[in-house]
């Protein structure tokens with residue numbers, strides 16, 4: 001499986017197209033997300049550890065917006081079998097194809113992993129089965145803002161008592177100084193990971209129409225409105241955070 005360094009925005013583009021999860025992105029995605037999202041490896045690994053606490057025997061665990069299945073692989077490293085299974089969902093055909101290859105490779109290296117079903121589907125149109133764990137690792141930010149509440153409401157309805165939604169997102173900050181500082185520090189993180197000013201500027205223009213981060217306050221209020229009883233942030237690195245939402 002070929003994995004390449006992310007140079008997608010390294011050369012000047014006449015017009016920067018809107019960011020899409022296509023084959024070019026799939027080829028560089030593991031490198032791109034590690035060099036762009038501070039704390040990503042820590043979040044992914046610990047998501048499996050967290051999930052193990054909420055997973056119930058004979059239940060379903062969802063990985064929504066699974067991309068190449070990094071979270072699904074972490075769930076399979078940490079959650080005991082006990083009749084559980086994972087449903088990984090993504091609406092990018094290119095992502096789903098490569099995700100299935102990675103999970104098959106994981107299956108060939110380890111025994112007794114949770115069974116996985118990888119679905120190519122739009123999570124906005126997918127009926128959810130009862131689930132003990134739902135992971136959305138940096139996916140809600142790509143959903144149209146006016147669809148987010150309804151989606152979270154359906155996830156809430158699907159969650160079994162004692163289960164949890166684990167939601168990771170890039171954050172926006174209402175306080176201008178806080179927004180400026182954390183944004184600058186995020187740019188420094190990207191520079192430290194080898195991205196040029198041109199790459200940073202072109203990537204920013206590619207994602208600004210398709211990725212709309214909310215504030216932590218908006219997330220908390222919307223999760224409450226969706227029926228979650230408690231929202232507990234468990235991780236923040238610069239402007240990227242992860243929350244546990246309890247039914």
Ligand SMILES: Nc1ncnc2c1ncn2[C@@H]1O[C@H](C[S@+](CC[C@H]([NH3+])C(=O)[O-])CC(=O)[O-])[C@@H](O)[C@H]1O
Pocket residue numbers: 021033044064065066067068069070071089090091092095121122123124136137138139142143
């Ligand atoms: N409506 C939708 N339905 C299904 N999938 C969608 C939808 N909209 C976007 N996606 C998918 O959500 C994923 C978001 S990436 C998640 C990283 C992963 N969780 C990781 O932990 O490595 C985040 C990022 O790139 O910053 C992409 O694969 C989209 O195709």
Ligand SMILES: O=C(O)C(=O)Cc1ccccc1
Pocket residue numbers: 032033036037170203207211
């Ligand atoms: O690159 C960024 O600035 C981001 O905010 C995160 C990101 C990571 C991977 C794909 C799209 C957005």
